[in-house]
Amino acid sequence: MTGRTVTVGISTKMYLGYASSKAWLEAVMAVARESEAVSAGTVKLFIAPSFPVLETALGLAGGTPVQIAAQNASEQDSGPLTGEVSPAFLAEMGVSLVELGHAERRELFGEDDAVVAAKSAAAQRNNLQPLLCIGEKSRVAPEEAARLSYAQFASAHVDPDGPTPVVAYEPLWAIGATEPAEPAYVRAVAARLREQLPGNATLLYGGSAGPGLLPLLYPHVDGLFLGRFAHDPGNLALILEEAAVLLAAEERPHARA
Template identity: 40%
Template sequence: MSSSSPRRLVGVSTKMYFSFAKTTRYVSTLLKLLADQPPETLASLQNIDIFVIPDHISLVSVISQLRHGSNTCPVPILAGAQDAFHEDAGAFTGEVSPAILAEIGCRILELGHAERRRFFGETDDTTARKAAAAVRNGIIPLVCLGERTKPPLASASSDSVSGDDEILDIQAALPEIRAQIEAVLSAVPPATDVVLAYEPVWAIGAAVPASASYVVSIAKAIRDLECVQRRPAGSTRILYGGSAGPGLFAKLKDGVDGLFLGRFAHDPEQFLKTVLEVATA
C-alpha cells in the first residue's frame, strides 16, 4: 500500500467490549450500511483503507464475514488482530502466532497499546519484536504510541499563544515518542508499510483531551524524525488514536492520515459516518 501520497486509513478496535454475537451483528450491519450507500459515496471510499480489529476468538468469523460480504459490498474492509507473539511457533502456551494470523487472512496487527504496556509490562523492545514478526508474515504493524506524562506549558510568547488553548511544549514530549518509533522502525525493513497510531497517554480518559493543534504539531514532528524521513514516501502513515467525534478529522487532516477509533465507533452507523468524514475531508 505504499505510495507517494499516503492513503487515508480509518478503523476500529472492539477491545474486549463485544460478545461473539455482538461482533457478528456489528460486522453484518456495517457491511449492509456500506452496500446501501449511493454510487457517489462508494466512489469516495475507493481511496481509503478501512479496518476492523475484533477479539481473537471472533477474528476467524469476522474474516469469513468480510470475504462473503465482498459479494455485495464493493468496499473492502481489512481485518486485524489486537495482539500477537513475536515468534511464529514454539512452546509459548497461550500466545497467538503471527504466522497463523497471516494464514487465516489477518491484514493488520495492533501493537504497543497503552493498556498492553500498563497491564502486561510490554516495552518498546517488546513492541519492536512483535512488529518485526508482523512484517515477516506480511501483516501491517499498527503501532500505538504516545507520551505518558503531560508536557509542561511552552514558554509564553506573542507567536505561541492561540486562543484559549493550552500551548504545550512539543519538544518535551518528543524524546519518549521518538524512542518508541525508532525501536519499531529499526526492527523492520525500510520499505514495509507501518502505521503509527498516536494518542497521548496522559489524555486517555482525561476531562480535557489533547487539543487538535497539539495532535497536529506532534504528528508533523513525527514526520520530521530522521528515522521516518529515511523511509520511502507513503510507507509510514500516522493515525490519531484518541476519542473521536463528528468533525474531528477535519481539524487533524493537516497532520494525520486517518483515525483509529475506540468506543465511539462501536456503533456501526457512527463508524461509517466517521469513515465518510475521513474520506471526504
C-alpha cells in the first residue's frame, strides 16, 4: 500500500439559496456515500457550505468520513462582535476546517496578512484545521508565483504542533475564469511550494477546477478545491472517480511486487 490519499474540497461561496443548499447537500452526500474510495478514506472529501446550513450539513455527514468546513471565522473566540462567527462555536458544532485568506476576503473585506494570521491562530487553538488560500494576483513565472504564494502561507504563522494545515493554491487570475491555470504551470508552482511547505501539509489546486483536471495535476498536488463546477453533483462524482482511479493505478505495481 502506498498510503497516499487524494483530497477534494468544495466551497459553495454565496451562490446557493437556503432550499437549494439543502437539496445540493443531500445530493452531494448521496454521491459521497456511493463512492467506495470516500467510504474507505482513500479519497477525503470536505464541504464548506454557507453558514446557515452548517448544522444541516453536519447532520447529513453524520456517520460518514466527510468533513464539514466553514468559509470563514473570527479571530476572537467570543465577544461583542456583531455578525461574526466564533471558531470556538464552530468547533463545538463539529466543524473541522475553516477557510482563511481567500482572495475575495482579502480584496473585498480588507483581510491582510495580519488578519489571516490572527484567524489562523484562532482556528488552531480551537483544534480546527486552517484551510489557507494562497496565490499570485497575475500570471508570472512559476518561480515568482511560488515565492509570492509561499510568502502568504508563511505570514499566517501556522503552528507546526497544531492541526495539520490544508493549503489551497489558487492563482487569482484563474478564479472564476473559463479555464483553470495551465496544468504545466500549476505543476511547476506546486513543485516549488512542496519544497517549502511543511511536510504534513495537504496541497490542493483551486481556480476553475473541474472534471478532467486532477489526472493532469496529481501527484504534484494532493487534490482539488472546487467551486462552481461542483454545483453539479455529477461533476463531483466524476472527480471522485478520477481520484479513485489514480490511487488504484498507484497500487498496481505494489500488488504485483
